[in-house]
Amino acid sequence: MIKRRFSFGRLVAVVVKEFIQMRRDRLTFAMMVGIPIMQLLLFGYAINSDPRHLPTAVLSQDNGPFSRAILAAMQNSTYFRLTVTAESVAEVDRMLDRGTVQFAVEIPVGFERRLMRGDIPALLVMADATDPAATGNAVLALQQIVQGAVAPLLTGPLEALLPAPQPVELRIHRRYNPEGLTQYNIVPGLMGTILTMTMIIMTSLAMTRERERGTMENLLAMPVRPTEVMVGKLVPFIGVGLVQVAVILGAARLLFHVPMEGNAAVLAVGLTVFIVANLAVGFLFSTVAQNQLQAMQMSFFFFLPSMLMSGFMFPFRGMPGWAQAIGEALPLTHFLRVVRGVMLKANSLADTWPDIWPLLAFLTAALGLALLRYRQTLD
Amino acid sequence: MSAPEAPVISVRGLTKRYGDKTVVDKVDLQVMRGQIYGFLGPNGSGKTTTIRMLCGLLVPDAGEGTCLGHDIRTESWAIKQRVGYMTQKFSFYEDLTIRENLDFVARLYGLPDRRAKVAAALERLGLAERRNQLAGALSGGWKQRLALAACILHQPDLLLLDEPTAGVDPKARRAFWDEIHELSAAGMTVLVSTHYMDEAERCHRIAYLAYGKLMAHGTVAEVVAGAGLSTWHVSGPDRRIAELARTLSGLKGVEMVAPFGATLHVSGADAAALDTAVQPFQADAALAWRRGEPTLEDAFIHLMDSATDNYHPDAPR
Numbered sequence: 001m002i003k004r005r006f007s008f009g010r011l012v013a014v015v016v017k018e019f020i021q022m023r024r025d026r027l028t029f030a031m032m033v034g035i036p037i038m039q040l041l042l043f044g045y046a047i048n049s050d051p052r053h054l055p056t057a058v059l060s061q062d063n064g065p066f067s068r069a070i071l072a073a074m075q076n077s078t079y080f081r082l083t084v085t086a087e088s089v090a091e092v093d094r095m096l097d098r099g100t101v102q103f104a105v106e107i108p109v110g111f112e113r114r115l116m117r118g119d120i121p122a123l124l125v126m127a128d129a130t131d132p133a134a135t136g137n138a139v140l141a142l143q144q145i146v147q148g149a150v151a152p153l154l155t156g157p158l159e160a161l162l163p164a165p166q167p168v169e170l171r172i173h174r175r176y177n178p179e180g181l182t183q184y185n186i187v188p189g190l191m192g193t194i195l196t197m198t199m200i201i202m203t204s205l206a207m208t209r210e211r212e213r214g215t216m217e218n219l220l221a222m223p224v225r226p227t228e229v230m231v232g233k234l235v236p237f238i239g240v241g242l243v244q245v246a247v248i249l250g251a252a253r254l255l256f257h258v259p260m261e262g263n264a265a266v267l268a269v270g271l272t273v274f275i276v277a278n279l280a281v282g283f284l285f286s287t288v289a290q291n292q293l294q295a296m297q298m299s300f301f302f303f304l305p306s307m308l309m310s311g312f313m314f315p316f317r318g319m320p321g322w323a324q325a326i327g328e329a330l331p332l333t334h335f336l337r338v339v340r341g342v343m344l345k346a347n348s349l350a351d352t353w354p355d356i357w358p359l360l361a362f363l364t365a366a367l368g369l370a371l372l373r374y375r376q377t378l379d
Numbered sequence: 380m381s382a383p384e385a386p387v388i389s390v391r392g393l394t395k396r397y398g399d400k401t402v403v404d405k406v407d408l409q410v411m412r413g414q415i416y417g418f419l420g421p422n423g424s425g426k427t428t429t430i431r432m433l434c435g436l437l438v439p440d441a442g443e444g445t446c447l448g449h450d451i452r453t454e455s456w457a458i459k460q461r462v463g464y465m466t467q468k469f470s471f472y473e474d475l476t477i478r479e480n481l482d483f484v485a486r487l488y489g490l491p492d493r494r495a496k497v498a499a500a501l502e503r504l505g506l507a508e509r510r511n512q513l514a515g516a517l518s519g520g521w522k523q524r525l526a527l528a529a530c531i532l533h534q535p536d537l538l539l540l541d542e543p544t545a546g547v548d549p550k551a552r553r554a555f556w557d558e559i560h561e562l563s564a565a566g567m568t569v570l571v572s573t574h575y576m577d578e579a580e581r582c583h584r585i586a587y588l589a590y591g592k593l594m595a596h597g598t599v600a601e602v603v604a605g606a607g608l609s610t611w612h613v614s615g616p617d618r619r620i621a622e623l624a625r626t627l628s629g630l631k632g633v634e635m636v637a638p639f640g641a642t643l644h645v646s647g648a649d650a651a652a653l654d655t656a657v658q659p660f661q662a663d664a665a666l667a668w669r670r671g672e673p674t675l676e677d678a679f680i681h682l683m684d685s686a687t688d689n690y691h692p693d694a695p696r
């Protein structure tokens with residue numbers, strides 16, 4: 001009797017065929033290298049992570065030399081551009097809500113008098129931190145700016161106030177986004193989204209392409225097992241995924257100076273599991289989709305929640321419970337934690353395990369479903 | 380027929396439905412080892428569907444049987460190892476070269492001496508010079524040759540060829556059939572579907588399918604005789620023949636009127652009724668009448684006309 005077990009020789013047959021086909025498909029090949037580079041440059045350069053001249057509203061309830069000096073220093077720092085003078089707190093709120101200004105500065109009643117008395121008055125700064133990268137640096141610089149503006153005026157009898165740690169208390173309200181992420185998040189996160197997008201789209205076409213080109217009938221008529229076809233079609237893409245990773249990590253290092261605190265081997269484990277998990281999803285789609293258009297639609301249907309609910313776009317902890325529940329079921333969520341943990345916090349394999357095993361579980365489920373869906377007949 | 384040998388293909392009551400259409404209806408088929416078995420029938424009669432059921436690509440809705448001694452329902456894995464199936468539509472990889480396609484097939488079947496076997500196959504089919512050409516860039520005829528080369532690469536015991544010579548020039552067609560006869564002489568069994576009468580006549584046995592039903596099977600002579608047709612051949616001046624053709628068609632007893640050059644073939648299943656119908660015209664001195672043999676084509680057209688289209692069960696065609 002002929003044995004029905006997995007054959008390495010047949011696997012090689014499929015892998016070789018897929019490699020050749022991939023090499024011949026210039027457009028796809030260009031896309032696989034081009035997408036990561038394009039996205040990196042967009043996110044890295046075109047999308048400035050240290051924006052200046054941010055529109056700022058001023059609500060001045062006390063006018064004097066100190067407040068004038070502070071406002072002038074803010075303007076001079078180039079981070080802030082004082083565009084409007086507000087009349088009331090409600091007006092400030094409205095402007096922030098509408099996004100017409102990024103910041104609002106409120107100088108409270110009695111600011112000058114209390115400062116001179118040494119009461120350490122509060123200077124209230126409200127920031128629209130929807131996009132934390134937009135406000136982060138300006139907020140960081142603010143303390144220095146205020147200090148620098150006030151100090152030269154503390155002369156004569158007021159000099160006694162100088163040794164105090166700060167003559168003015170700076171109260172910063174970050175609105176809309178309390179977590180305040182740094183831009184280091186972007187590049188590692190980008191690696192996850194790029195891999196999700198390219199890996200799923202590419203493999204989702206794997207079986208649909210065979211079906212649409214009519215080669216499926218021939219493939220099915222020959223003795224080859226579903227696992228051999230599946231693994232054979234996924235292996236070349238693991239290579240592609242790793243090349244993309246190399247491009248992104250290289251750029252992260254050279255262009256954006258993202259640190260790599262952790263162990264490269266731990267990152268490699270996380271990456272491989274994540275890449276295979278995405279390939280498995282793509283392959284599952286390709287066994288379900290009737291044509292390439294459907295395969296693409298399914299890919300985007302999966303890609304969107306991955307972008308939105310994984311913590312890439314919005315801080316995970318800022319999302320409502322139901323969104324977090326969906327997020328927990330997506331591989332990108334766990335991968336982001338792994339990659340940020342390893343690159344920024346030097347996490348060990350044991351540290352990342354709570355996010356590695358969900359990836360493994362996801363991978364197993366997707367592969368199992370794909371094999372269940374794989375039809376060995378034309379019916 | 381050597382008696383004790385088991386048939387290579389033996390199926391009974393093979394049935395396939397799509398929705399409420401029965402596209403293959405209780406087909407029985409027996410093919411012996413070394414035979415070239417022709418599979419004929421009009422478009423949509425279920426030839427491709429039947430072939431797909433034989434090699435395990437489709438699961439029959441009813442019926443049972445064996446192919447190479449293996450159950451067609453449960454042992455398709457074993458069947459696939461020993462069958463070469465050439466699909467009606469070219470289904471190798473157009474973005475691989477000829478040699479890469481053959482390499483792929485050879486690796487899948489785990490052939491020892493892969494390189495030598497692929498090189499030999501390229502040589503034999505005259506594809507050696509074109510081996511690095513992309514399959515998609517080949518003309519139709521060359522694609523057919525590639526497909527045949529690929530499906531005999533693993534020296535199968537049974538070849539299933541679905542219209543292998545559609546669109547192939549006469550010389551290449553002749554070469555193709557010579558090749559098939561060689562393979563059959565070496566013991567390979569071949570089931571081949573075709574629309575060409577000359578190809579049907581080169582088969583040891585033929586089966587005729589219409590609207591999913593097996594209408595006739597046997598040797599060519601048996602099928603022609605089985606149709607029970609009487610035929611007259613009439614020759615004469617072109618205009619008279621054309622006029623006669625118009626007059627005769629539609630008369631009771633006349634089933635088929637077909638001009639072949641200057642000769643008109645007039646046939647019918649009921650010999651007496653046919654003779655009665657043509658008698659008045661036999662007196663015409665300009666026309667020469669003689670009894671003819673019905674051709675295979677006459678027999679097929681007769682079979683097709685007497686079959687009922689299963690899509691219009693109450694409208695006999």
Ligand SMILES: Nc1ncnc2c1ncn2[C@@H]1O[C@H](COP(=O)(O)OP(=O)(O)OP(=O)(O)O)[C@@H](O)[C@H]1O
Nearest residue numbers: 397402420421422423424425426427428429467542
């Ligand atoms: N997947 C399918 N779904 C629905 N109907 C189908 C399917 N495949 C085939 N059919 C129908 O089954 C019938 C038989 O088709 P089949 O391809 O077997 O005919 P064929 O004899 O090979 O015809 P041809 O000479 O044109 O190749 C046709 O009427 C066809 O429309």
Ligand SMILES: [Mg+2]
Nearest residue numbers: 426427467541
């Ligand atoms: Mg057909």
